[in-house]
Amino acid sequence: MNLKFAKYLIITLLLASCEMQETEIKNYGFSKNESGSLNLSLELSEFKNYGNLIDRIREITCNDSIPKLVVKEKNLIRNIYPTELCEPIIFDPDGKHYVTFRKGKPYEWQTIIEILPDSLSKKLTEDFSYYRNSDKPESYLIILESERKGNVDGIEKFITNITQEYDRLETDLELNFAFWESIRYLPPPPVNEIESE
Incomplete structure (x- = not known):
């Protein structure tokens, strides 16, 4: 009889411990302090x-x-508030802030150099640090870009990996993401055509 009671007690305790696991919510970006009623989840x-x-x-x-x-993991939800303005301003950050996605893989801006997960800590502190008018970084800025027809594969994994590296820094600086369309640059016309005009 005691064995049956012990089984039920163990099962009850296990179920109770599963229910007590709370989901942690982490927010990244400028809008995290705004009223939640304006937020639309994607x-x-x-x-x-x-x-x-x-x-x-x-x-x-x-x-x-x-x-x-919204990026969901077991017991963790990461909310990314993209940096977006309805009326775009003229803003041309250093190329180091860009991550270009091709076929689900992140690449350094205008290169064929793939960004590997083990390099994210260094990239975050060196390439994604955003300086405006000071010697100290003001925030971290990552501009994710892809072609319009490109798929979204790999982006969630990249966001998860880079936010994990950011969390390890234990910093007060914001981690901001922008989502832009990559535009293929046309080569300039040949010199001969310019001179004939």
Whole structure:
């Protein structure tokens, strides 16, 4: 009889401990202190391609709401508040802030050098540090870009990995993400054509 009681007690305790595990929520980006009623949640799996994602982010922003990209893990939810303005300002950050996605893999800006997970700590502190008018970084800025028809594969994994590195820094600086469309640059016309004009 005591054995049956012990079994039920163990099962009850196990179930109770499972229920007590709370989901932690971490926020990244400027809008994290805004009213939650304006937030519209987005999940990457909802989008057929990258163009649909950036269009939806812009649409939400231009309708006076706040886009929130939700990345879920076991017992952890990461909310990414993209840096987006309805009326884009002229802003040309250093190329070091860019991460270009091709076929689900992150690459350094305008290169074929893949960004590997074990290099993210160094990239975060060196390449993604954003300086404006000081010798100290003001924040961290990562501009994710892809072609409109590109898929969103790999972006969630990259965001998870880079936010884990950011959390290890235990810093008060903001970690900001921008989602931009990569544009293929056309080569300049040959010199002979310019001179004939």
